[in-house]
Amino acid sequence: MPKHATGQLGDRTFTIIEKPTGQQMIWRKRLRESSVMGVFESLDGLVADLVAMVASIPEGGTLADIDLAKALGVARVLPTMVKALSNSVDDVIALLYAYDSKLAAQRKWIEANAYDEELILLFLEVLKIAFPITALWGLVRGSRVLPTSGNSPAENGELNGLPISGPKKKALTSS
Numbered sequence: 491m492p493k494h495a496t497g498q499l500g501d502r503t504f505t506i507i508e509k510p511t512g513q514q515m516i517w518r519k520r521l522r523e524s525s526v527m528g529v530f531e532s533l534d535g536l537v538a539d540l541v542a543m544v545a546s547i548p549e550g551g552t553l554a555d556i557d558l559a560k561a562l563g564v565a566r567v568l569p570t571m572v573k574a575l576s577n578s579v580d581d582v583i584a585l586l587y588a589y590d591s592k593l594a595a596q597r598k599w600i601e602a603n604a605y606d607e608e609l610i611l612l613f614l615e616v617l618k619i620a621f622p623i624t625a626l627w628g629l630v631r632g633s634r635v636l637p638t639s640g641n642s643p644a645e646n647g648e649l650n651g652l653p654i655s656g657p658k659k660k661a662l663t664s665s
């Protein structure tokens with residue numbers, strides 16, 4: 491039974507139905523060839539660089555101890571990332587239209603009434619049905635994030651052995 495991706499565009503709700511495997515494979519190939527995938531890959535590298543910078547802070551150190559050369563390297567990438575992200579919004583919309591011809595048929599209405607964020611959220615829903623394995627990792631679905639336990643480092647005010655300032659949040663409890 492096919493899955494559905496549903497999203498609000500303007501004042502209408504749109505439902506996109508999962509495609510059979512062969513059509514999914516063609517669409518995923520188009521996604522891999524798009525600028526959107528390049529942005530995903532660049533973000534992955536940028537996040538890895540940021541994590542490495544924070545991890546390189548010596549025990550007992552502060553953010554002031556971050557290697558300046560590494561920080562400048564990351565800072566040089568940011569304008570390119572912003573440009574790539576802004577260009578990829580149009581590609582995300584084109585990929586949505588390519589995925590669902592009924593949605594593409596409503597293109598004029600959508601462009602006159604919907605907002606980019608709504609289209610991006612619908613695209614994320616399409617990714618969930620086009621890449622069902624992501625549900626296992628919770629990569630796309632924020633609702634699958636589990637609450638931290640009271641004994642996690644962040645909950646106790648530290649991350650990688652470094653103190654975190656700011657108010658501590660209460661642990662989630664069930665009723």
